[in-house]
Amino acid sequence: MEFIYYFGDVFTPINFSLLLLGTIGGLILGATPGLSPTMAVALLIPFTFQLEAAQGLILLGAAYTSTVAGGAVSAILLKIPGAPANIATTLDGHAMALKGEGAKALQLSFLSSAVGGVFGVLLLIFLTPVLAKWALAFGPSHLFWLAILGVTVIGSLDSNSVVKGLLSGCIGLWLATIGFDDIMGAQRFIFHPSLGGGINIIAALIGLFAIPQVITMFAKGRKNDGSEAIKVQKYPIKSAIAEMMRNKRALGIGTLTGSIIGLIPGVGGQIAGLVAYDQSKKFSSDRDKFGTGHPEGLIAAESANNAMVGPSLVPLLTLSIPGSPTAAVLLGGLLIHGIFPGTDLFDNHPDVAWTFINSMLIGQILMCIFGLYVAGMAARVAQVPQSMMAAIVLGLAVFGSYSVQSSMGDVYVMATLGVMMYFLERFGFSAAPLVLGLILGPIAESNFIQGSMIATATDGLAPYFFGGPLNIFLIAIVVVSIFYSAYMELRSRRYTSKEEIMA
């Protein structure tokens, strides 16, 4: 119950103002198609440099929570999901708006997001300290395998192709070795003076998530989306609460599904929303009404995608393994303040850890309150032309990456990685494992070197890295995640068929 002790810190004037700013800004950014939560959080990181660690994390956490919920606005009113997590919301949400129930759909969306989100954060509060204590038993070999696990799990589960996902992870791990070696001081892979200090994580994150989005907007040309927001009529909030309570089963399924999926590293909100929608439909007596504007579908999808947010931070805060790409960006936000997740965070910086987690709890409630008021404005922002969004994001990316350490080298690295990622994405590679490799690379390498030194002085490399129950358990998870994803890829033919590629 340590978290209660730090509850008051959320309500200091600066912290609460940042929470409000992150919540309202996140709702508007989330409603903007093309601005994913990951990209929004990455672009916000430069603004947190001058803040204290807890303040920076409050801003980033509030933005993360609200962008996921804000994506429902454009999903409901424009039939364009603001984020991948809102795809399932579109199915019934937009149909409700077409029937003249736009306000009701928005209210149900924010209310169920808040219920799911609060449950998810409570899970984060109670699971994190337990797992963090467990992580104390980890030595260099375990931490090395954990870092590799983080890359391989996301590489295999988050990508369309297991091989390409793992290859992306390898590229990220290699990029992390660029610069001077910490122990010998030797130069490694410094092909250009800009790389002398290694690749700056924040500049890389901005490039990898923002630039491909900008180029994707360019690739659409001068096309007008032609989407027009549906006007919403007033709807009494009491009726929306009563409607949500009538659909307790969908709310429960969504909340539980989202929480469980959030705990699995690499599985994002998009899957949480779709699985919850599907499960809710299976258990519903009105399954024929799904897709025609049925509140159950909307409630299940929205409660799931916000319930995923809290648990996705559990592996991040305890074991340094981000549960989602956005959590990976948050890890970058922690590292720039010199804070490492795990026991270090809870033993040496409990004020930072608990103020941040508590702010996410309050943020869920603020998101619900403000969501209803900001929805109208957010819908207008969602209609901003893609041309303007592309130019805005490009400008923010350049200024943001430069401001990290006032270096043009960081801007060049940001642009190079971003352009490279756009083309890699077109060939089936994914940014998330690459980012994980880049972030977890130094952790993997330092523990590999430490482990090698211990192994040389004791039993030798193989017994040290491959022996012991915990090592074997971690290696088993790495192997199982890879083979399971490869099996699923072959079995369900989830992806573009060969004929489509050949066409």
Next chain:
Amino acid sequence: MSTITLPRLQHIIGSGIVAAVGASVCYVSYTQQPSEAFLFPRLISTVFLVLALWTFIKACLGWTKVGNGISMIQFINLAPGLVIALIYIFWAAKGLGFYTATTIAFFILFSLYDPAPHTVLKSWVKRVITTACFMAVMYGLFALLLKVYTPREIFF
């Protein structure tokens, strides 16, 4: 042997570049000294090269199932924007100064891709006002709030 189509050719070129990078990383890792500093890169680059070669061979055999490549229309659409963005980042930002270069790049990119007609005066006025508003916000955020000193060359 199946015919070579544009997406398949793109896959071969793309995965070939990745495999070439993997091979050069692997070569550097195994040849550079001190070897202790390259212990971890050797481990990574070996896996990198194996996976890259696997991807390249799959692309050559036409077994690639993921990724649609870039269509000609998409390429034609993105090329001018990408060229302007690269000129802005790699030359203009330092050469002209951040604020001057960003103003010019923002206005050109916005105008180039704006679906509003290019022959109507009103839409040009809108673009100018939007650019001015965006630059005012950027100046407020970065120069005044975050106190970031950016390269200022020719104008300010």
